[in-house]
Amino acid sequence: MSDRIELPETEWKRVSQKYIVVDVIGSIIGAVVMVGGAAIASYFIGAQWAWAATISLAIIFILTIAFTPRRVRSIGYALRQDDLLFRRGLLFQRFVAIPYGRMQLVDINRGPLARAMGLSELKFVTAAAASGVTIPGIPEQDAEELRDTLVTLAESRRAGL
């Protein structure tokens, strides 16, 4: 009873492999800041528990970074006839289906790292705040095409709220 959830007959598009680099570098920066800060604090506190906390923090970051490639590969999306399917997560899996007619707007975001790698992030907004679908690591050109496609699709299937 420990199978992962799989949706039948769905061909997932995966995000760019380059996004692994972006994610890893971002995590490393975060890790250096957090662990460094904790280490300085521990140095001044000088207690054993403080060092133990710092080390566990470091281990969590190392594990996060080690699993990044698999986590990035788990992100997927599929443009179906009338809705967008999205998935992410290894340990905590999440699947979301958004009918095109429900999309209120599509955002393109680029962080400095992602921009250096030529990647963009697409964010979909519906009338429900909880929908929360963000696809990272899409090549710039594709992202813009995808946005235009989706906006056209949303427009053609527009319904009431």
Place this chain on the structure above:
Amino acid sequence: MTDYSDGDWHRLHPLTPLLKGGIAFVAAIGIVIANLREFLIDQFIGGNGEQGEAIVWATEHGYLWIGVLGFIAVLLLFVVGFYFSWRMHMFRITDEVVEVRSGILFRTNRKGRLDRIQGINIVRPFLPRIFGAAKLEINVAGQDANVQLDYLSGSAADQLRTEILRLASGTQQAPDAPLAPTEGSSVIEQRLNEFAAPELDPAAVSAQSVVNIHLGRLIGSLLLSEFTLVLIGVVVAVIAISATTGELFVLGIAVPFLIGSGSFYFQRFTKSLRYSIAGTPDGVRVGFGLLSTSNETLPPGRIHSVQVTQPLLWRPAGWWQIKVNRASKSSAQGAAGQANTTILPVGNLVDVENVLALVLPGEDAHALREALVAKGGDVGFVNSPKRAALFRWFSWRRNGFALTPGSVLLRKGAIYRELVIVPLARLQSVALSQGPIRRRFGLADIRVHTVAGPITPAVGAVDAGDATTFFGEVADAAIRSGTTDTSHRWRSGEALA
């Protein structure tokens, strides 16, 4: 009677400035005059002159007349200001939008699209009500996106509501004859009649209110709330502390708290009095209030999800409460002083069935009622498997979901019973998720996303296979209903009369 929907600009009730903030202003003048009076008494009759020191000082230094002139100038400025703000505050209603513009120096202009109207609320606070004025609030989808028209005369507000709903419904039919004005020859008689009139405009209602909250039930529901439990807890704690320590000052602290609780109960009580809910051709109309009244129309297809719950204490009495999620936030408070998302403050199963039939016209209200009270394993629900008992100790038999032609149903809780209904046409997206522990047991969580509100439609710990199937079914059904739904122009099908 003026026709407000002719597309021209109209002004509000002439008493508006007075009702909106002028009363505080009048009170301020009153205070100044009261001070002056004491000063005059001191001056002519004699006294110790401790009051009105500012004025005494002004006289002694010869500034009195400057002060008086300044005061009159400020007064005039306010009056002129109020007058112009009333002159500049105008609204109009066209076929597409309702538009309000206001402000003297900083002008604002607000347009609300009629097909995005989420509800129309007529509020009559106590004081304006005496003057026969009412506030019309048009809720448009979005946070703080209300178009407020305060104040209008009561009959104008009623007429305007009818007009806006007619335009918003997309019907091609000519408007009905305007409402007959309230009968009564003198102004006072007219006011009295308005005051006593039923909140439901008789001409527009197909049926009388489907729910009547009995006075005893209202009081009972207030007393059997969680708040009462907290109150009893506090009182017991206070008595225990003062008994053990012998310190009586704790009692002194408790007194303001008790007074506050009393006013809380009183407010909830008066707000829920004269509660009514009825179906009209243009939506569900919910009214309540004794001194300050509120009467809100929710056009069809504006309810994004419905939740029926039963707090534990209400169980012996068999009472339920119904809440809804809406795409707009109204500034006015709803029944029982709660947010106006509570459309049935308290009711028995029959009331629940009647209200559900009103707010979800496409659903089989009786089946919903069955689902509400069922112990589980029936009425079309897919429930959690036995292994989910680890996560849902008492409720695993009931914990589940179902899909009807028009809605998603999510049922939870054996102790705190709950049923959430999300119309498919209003559903924004659907999510399926699973964490490591759930995976170990082959379970998953389903979540349905709707606009923000008091309800979060979700059901946890259901069989992973069932959930996956359900996820696919809901996604398909949502698309289908999205293409066929026309409820945002609910009467557009009607032919030209």
